[in-house]
Amino acid sequence: AQKVTQAQTEISVVEKEDVTLDCVYETRDTTYYLFWYKQPPSGELVFLIRRNSFDEQNEISGRYSWNFQKSTSSFNFTITASQVVDSAVYFCALSEATEGNNRLAFGKGNQVVVIP
């Protein structure tokens, strides 16, 4: 069974500070995919990134960066120089490729509050 743990429930930062969100996952599959989604106060879910289990290269996209480490089963997400618009709930999710249905197992989410 797949499982995703996001230990931090709410994180408050002052604008321009960096914030890192931790995600730890469990799976028996060798082929799997990891995702981050953002849910702003308006409620919609916005896709941010997808990573497969064979690609451990870390990625930077603007102020966002991701650190994928298979050795520790972690897929952490960092927002650099946070802005008020980054205030949202961020979800980490896992999909096991061998199931063939692409279903996602979500963590419980990290509430990020950026204080101006």
Add this chain to the structure above:
Amino acid sequence: NAGVTQTPKFRVLKTGQSMTLLCAQDMNHEYMYWYRQDPGMGLRLIHYSVGEGTTAKGEVPDGYNVSRLKKQNFLLGLESAAPSQTSVYFCASSYGREVYEQYFGPGTRLTVT
């Protein structure tokens, strides 16, 4: 493209009433999903479909039924609503075959009194 749309956006039901939530996507996606979101619980999969005419149970299927008669539509039914089904319901779709990101609808807020 409208992407993924959900109808209705809000609904209040009394215990025992029935209703159907409609999800529609115009991206020609094979796979569709229904999730529910409760405070502090993240999103949990209710049912999903990997193609027209096929459905399968997810993590929390009890009390719900689904149908996928057309590729672009995925219906979620509550036959006899209970207060425990008060939640925000999200529909999602994806290309299928390979694991691609899922695109989500705007959600339906359901309250059962």
